[in-house]
Amino acid sequence: MLSKKTKYAIKALVALGKNVQNPPMQIVRLAEQEMIPRKFLEQILLDLRNAGYLYSKKGAGGGYSLNKDAKDIYLVDILRITDGPIAMVPCASLKFYRKCDECHDEVTCGIRKTFIEVRDATLKVLTQTSIADVIAKESNGILMD
Amino acid sequence: MLSKKTKYAIKALVALGKNVQNPPMQIVRLAEQEMIPRKFLEQILLDLRNAGYLYSKKGAGGGYSLNKDAKDIYLVDILRITDGPIAMVPCASLKFYRKCDECHDEVTCGIRKTFIEVRDATLKVLTQTSIADVIAKESNGILMD
DNA sequence: TAATAGACTACTATTTCCATAGACTTTATT
DNA sequence: AATAAAGTCTATGGAAATAGTAGTCTATTA
Numbered sequence: 001m002l003s004k005k006t007k008y009a010i011k012a013l014v015a016l017g018k019n020v021q022n023p024p025m026q027i028v029r030l031a032e033q034e035m036i037p038r039k040f041l042e043q044i045l046l047d048l049r050n051a052g053y054l055y056s057k058k059g060a061g062g063g064y065s066l067n068k069d070a071k072d073i074y075l076v077d078i079l080r081i082t083d084g085p086i087a088m089v090p091c092a093s094l095k096f097y098r099k100c101d102e103c104h105d106e107v108t109c110g111i112r113k114t115f116i117e118v119r120d121a122t123l124k125v126l127t128q129t130s131i132a133d134v135i136a137k138e139s140n141g142i143l144m145d
Numbered sequence: 146m147l148s149k150k151t152k153y154a155i156k157a158l159v160a161l162g163k164n165v166q167n168p169p170m171q172i173v174r175l176a177e178q179e180m181i182p183r184k185f186l187e188q189i190l191l192d193l194r195n196a197g198y199l200y201s202k203k204g205a206g207g208g209y210s211l212n213k214d215a216k217d218i219y220l221v222d223i224l225r226i227t228d229g230p231i232a233m234v235p236c237a238s239l240k241f242y243r244k245c246d247e248c249h250d251e252v253t254c255g256i257r258k259t260f261i262e263v264r265d266a267t268l269k270v271l272t273q274t275s276i277a278d279v280i281a282k283e284s285n286g287i288l289m290d
Numbered sequence: 291t292a293a294t295a296g297a298c299t300a301c302t303a304t305t306t307c308c309a310t311a312g313a314c315t316t317t318a319t320t
Numbered sequence: 321a322a323t324a325a326a327g328t329c330t331a332t333g334g335a336a337a338t339a340g341t342a343g344t345c346t347a348t349t350a
Contacts, residue, residue, distance in 0.1 A: 002233045002260075004308065007247055010256055026326065035247065040309055046328070059317025060325045075259065088147045102152055102180065110282035111155055114220065114274050115147075121266035129259050137255035149339065171295065185340055191297065204348025205294040 006082040008036045009044050013053070013078065013131045014138075017070035024056075024063030044082065051081050071132035076123060086126065087119040094119070151227040153181045154189050158198070158223065158276045159283075162215035169200075169208030189227065196226050216277035221268060231271065232264040239264070 011034045019025050027045060031038040045064055048054045055067040066073070079086060080095055090098035091106055092115040103109055156179045164170050172190060176183040190209055193199045200212040211218070224231060225240055235243035236251055237260040248254055 001230070001235070003306095004247070007234070007245070007256070011247065014255065028326085037309060039311075042327080043309095043329090049327095056327060057317080058315075058325085058327045059319095061318065062316085062326050064327085085146070089152070090146070100152070102149070102156065108283050110159065110279035111152070113282045114270070114279055117274075118267055118270045121270050122263055125259070125263045125266050129262075134255035134259055137258045138253050148337095173295085182340060184342075187296080188298090188340095194296095201296060202348080203294085203296045203346075206349065207295050207347085209296085 002079075003083050005040075005044055006079055008034070008041060009048060009078055009082045010075070010131075010134065011036065012041065012045060013048070013066070013070075013073060014134055016054070016064060016066050017073075017131045017135055020066060020070070023061070024065040026063040030064065047081055048078070051077075053078070053081075066131075069132070070135065071130045073131045074127055075129045075131075075134070076126035079126065086122055087115060089115045092116045092119050094123075147224075148228050150185075150189055151224055153179070153186060154193060154223055154227045155220070155276075155279065156181065157186065157190060157209075158193070158211070158215075158218060159279055161199070161209060161211050162218075162276045162280055165211060165215070168206070169202055169210040171208040175209065192226055193223070196222075198223070198226075211276075214277070215280065216275045218276040219272055220274045220276075220279070221271035224271065231267055232260060234260045237261045237264050239268075 012030060015030060015034055016025060027042055028038060030036070030045075031041045034041075045054060045056070049056050049064070049067075053067055053073055054064050056062070056064050076086065085093040085096035087093040087096075089100060089112065090096065091100045091103060091109070091112050099106065100109075100112075103112070106112060157175060160175055160179055161170060172187055173183060175181070175190075176186045179186075190199060190201070194201050194209070194212075198212055198218055199209050201207070201209050221231065230238040230241035232238040232241075234245060234257065235241065236245045236248060236254070236257050244251065245254075245257075248257070251257060
């Protein structure tokens, strides 16, 4: 299951993606609009900012805005920031590899091989879906391939 | 991430799948062989048995064996027993649907639509992979399609 | 009838997640 | 210069999920 952190992150990015024409959006406004606990959202935006996806400005008239085009922000990258590995077992993770406690011989492990397939199937979707795509899916059912 | 419960379940099923020629296997032996805490394994086997995947026999000479052919036990079913939903958001789950707390309008939710795609990609692998397939993958890299 | 082995329920410990608090820094405005 | 607005950063607390343990009960075999 996705953590709330990740859901909030995606919702925030979507909201900021829709806000590109306007001046930066303050945490408080974003929190109210998206019904996200303010202080929790604060931390999440921080992470996204430190990873380079958001631009922030302090002081009066400050706030948050996207630091990249919404079509260049892919869900896979967001999930990795907020939830960590995409794979369902650590030994099948590309970016967060860890040996499984339970595993004797990883090379011949059938579970691992299976969940590498699952990982690849998941990655195929997540590496192809940007924040712009998520926004596009909201209004109508038409996909732009 | 898969829970340990699920990993243990798969390992147990794989071990029992390799044991079909022999008399039923006792929990204690299975626990030792697969390095799974005995009492925890006991609960897991119970669940799998109550779901119809295992046959058990009490008393001396008793133990556990598969109640179906290993090629008819699919990972998707095991995961649903031990971990619940396959989808990463409850509103995208086929068997464990729940409304998302955060969601206003589910019908137009772009996040939901995306994670339905992820779910389908994951299901495609998990509904096609049986315990027999996992065993087959162990020994060599050859897949029988 | 004693020993073996699973069935079932209750409980405890550990970890992860979610959220809140508060003090600090930067920027704009007056 | 002072004040207010707004983000930065670290620490901490509580709740829920996960992992594991204990003990009693029931069935089967020898």
